[in-house]
Amino acid sequence: MSASLRVVLGLLGLSLLALVVTGAPLYARLCYLFALLLLSSRVWSALALHGVEVRRETRFRRVQVGQVFEERFEVHNTGRWLQPWLEVRDQTPLPGSRGSRLVVLLRGRRRQSYLARTRLVQRGIYPLGPTLLSSGDLFGLFPVSRTLPATSSLLVYPTMVEVHGFPNPPGLLPGGEALRRRTHQVTPNAAGVREYASGDPLNRIHWVSTARRDRLMVKEFELDPLAEVWIFVDAARAAQAALPYSPPDVAADMFWIAPTGLTLPPSTEEYAVSIAASLAQYFLRRGRAVGLVSHGAALNVLPPDRGGRQLGKVLEALAVFHAEGELPLAAVATAQAQRLPRGSTVVLITPAVEERVALAVDVLQRRGLRPVAVLLDAASFGGPPGTDGLAAAIAALNVPVCRVACGADLSLALSAADLGSVRP
Numbered sequence: 360m361s362a363s364l365r366v367v368l369g370l371l372g373l374s375l376l377a378l379v380v381t382g383a384p385l386y387a388r389l390c391y392l393f394a395l396l397l398l399s400s401r402v403w404s405a406l407a408l409h410g411v412e413v414r415r416e417t418r419f420r421r422v423q424v425g426q427v428f429e430e431r432f433e434v435h436n437t438g439r440w441l442q443p444w445l446e447v448r449d450q451t452p453l454p455g456s457r458g459s460r461l462v463v464l465l466r467g468r469r470r471q472s473y474l475a476r477t478r479l480v481q482r483g484i485y486p487l488g489p490t491l492l493s494s495g496d497l498f499g500l501f502p503v504s505r506t507l508p509a510t511s512s513l514l515v516y517p518t519m520v521e522v523h524g525f526p527n528p529p530g531l532l533p534g535g536e537a538l539r540r541r542t543h544q545v546t547p548n549a550a551g552v553r554e555y556a557s558g559d560p561l562n563r564i565h566w567v568s569t570a571r572r573d574r575l576m577v578k579e580f581e582l583d584p585l586a587e588v589w590i591f592v593d594a595a596r597a598a599q600a601a602l603p604y605s606p607p608d609v610a611a612d613m614f615w616i617a618p619t620g621l622t623l624p625p626s627t628e629e630y631a632v633s634i635a636a637s638l639a640q641y642f643l644r645r646g647r648a649v650g651l652v653s654h655g656a657a658l659n660v661l662p663p664d665r666g667g668r669q670l671g672k673v674l675e676a677l678a679v680f681h682a683e684g685e686l687p688l689a690a691v692a693t694a695q696a697q698r699l700p701r702g703s704t705v706v707l708i709t710p711a712v713e714e715r716v717a718l719a720v721d722v723l724q725r726r727g728l729r730p731v732a733v734l735l736d737a738a739s740f741g742g743p744p745g746t747d748g749l750a751a752a753i754a755a756l757n758v759p760v761c762r763v764a765c766g767a768d769l770s771l772a773l774s775a776a777d778l779g780s781v782r783p
Contacts, residue, residue, distance in 0.1 A: 364500045367393055397500065404501035407494040410438030413447060413507055415458075415487055421671075423516040428477045430487070432458060439467040448491040453513065454481050454606045458490075480606045481624075482517040482632065482678050516674040517632045518623060520770040522641040526731045526759040527704075552576045587650065587663050587700055588642045590673075592635050592680065593688035593709035594655035600710060600742025601626035602765065625765050627710035627735045627742070628682045633769060634708050634733055639673040641773075647704075651676055654691045655684040687711060689719035701727035710735035712745030717752040724756065732760045733773075739765035 371393040378386035414433045422428055432449075436442050442465040449458030458475035465471055488509025495502040552568045555575035568576040602625035623629050635651065642649050643665060650663030651673050661676055663669075688709045699705065705728050709716060716732070723730040732753050738744040750760045763772045 361499055361502060363498055367396060367498075367500060371397070396498070400496035400498055400500040403496040404494075404503050406438075406440070407442070407496070407503055408492060408505050411436055411442065411445060411492060411494070413490055413492055415490065415511075417487070417511075417513070420511065421514045421516065421675075422479060424479050424482055424518045426479055428453075428479055428513065430458060430475045430477075431472060432460065432475060433470055433472040434462050434465065435470045436465045436467055441466050442494065443497060444494060446491075446493040448493065449475070450489050450491055451485055451487055451509070453477060453479075453485040453487075455479075479515050482515045482629075484679055485513045485515065487511050487513055514675065514678055517629075517636045517677050519633065519636045519640055520773070522637050522770065523774040525638065525641055525761075525773055527642070527645065527647075551579050553579055587703040588647045588706065589650045589652060589663065589695075589699060589703055590635050590638060590706045591688060591692050591695075591708065592631050592651070592653040592677075593707075593711060594653045594680065594682045594684040595687045595711070596682055596684060598687065598709065598711040598737075599627050599682045600737050600740040601628070602741045622766075623769075625740060627737065627740050628680075630735055630740075630763060630765070630769070631682075631708045631710070632677045632680050634763070634773065636674055636677050637769065637773060638706060638733075640670055643667075643670050649673065652691065652695055653680060653684075654686045654688075655681055658691075660695075687713070687715065689713070689715040692719045693722050696723050696726045696728060699726075699728055703728055705730045706733060707731070708733045708735070710737045710740065710742060710746075712737055712743055712749050714749070714752065716749055717756070720753050720758050721756055724758070730758050732758060734760060734762050736762055736764040 371390060374386050374389040374393060377383070378390060412435045414435070416431045416433070417429065419428075432447060434445060434447060443463065445462040445465060447458070447460050447462060449456050451458070455477050456475070457477055460473055460475075462471055486509035488507065488511075490507040490509075491504055492507060493502060493504040552565050553576065555564065555577050559577045563577040565576050565578045604624045604626065606624075623633055639649050639651070646665060648663040648665050649669060651659070651661040653659050653676075659676060661672055664672075688707060688711060692705065692707060696705075705723055707716070707720070707730060709732075720730045720732060732750075734746050734750055734753075736746045738746065746762060750762050753760050761773060761775070763769065
């Protein structure tokens, strides 16, 4: 019950009491006035949201941290009567959302729209809603509301940085071993021919087979074993560390200006995700086939492939990545090593400080793989020390090591020629 309604009911009760005690006509008129006010306000509130619709539209459903997300809200009054006020409250969990507005004097059969811009500061998937629509009578005696469920969602990709140089070992031809993994990309490995299907590019037609079989035949390709890169991201909960952090309140009013001051949260999970996304972009730009492996709540293996479509798949997987696993990265890498083609590059991204990480690197080498370790300095994130000793043990195996501390410039850290420790 609203405060205004309690006041009116109190006045009505006092008027009734005074009418019974004194019998004065004035108190009878006041009783009629307050009763009429309550009745008319109740009817008004019942019709307040009748015929009111809210639509949410956006051009892009996949954006990146640091960009401005723009959403258009349209409030449509399909009824005939004037709506004095309507409150649109955006209840999406998207941090910094500014979609709530107060719409006044919306006439019948009219629409009113507005734009809401939000500077994105956190990766993840967010439902665009629910939307709470509130209104009521002129005196606020009977407020009413209606909740509109979310009908779409927004996927926010993690932060990526430019990597200008990173160990890029050439693969080793696995001694005549065929990889036998089909791909839609054109590679030097032609696996065979098949009959032409609608949509196949004409440059893949194999004219010799076409002439021999008297129908169009196209070439099929396999992934090149010389160009596979596997990125392993540590998703073990016990290995993670983080410092206290609250998302910044970044204004999106001047959306045409590039954001400044946006930094990664001081968490090993966020740094690992950003590093994985940046390295995937780096290798894909150089024509390498990139795969992704993590073991959070379940094992997630993204098969290697090339091109922009593969980068989108990697970013989608990393956008919803959460370090909730129980299995350490060393165990995951050791178990998956037997399934990887010999000569593949394996990038291990971990904040772990245990010696078993170095043992896993040794196992990968013995299986003919080429590991590269990216170690997050757990102590700088509030975790246990030991990253320096682990880095020395891995470097003793002639394996490239990159150490990244909290607050370090990721572009500089990953692009460092000597792959040394980069600190803020």
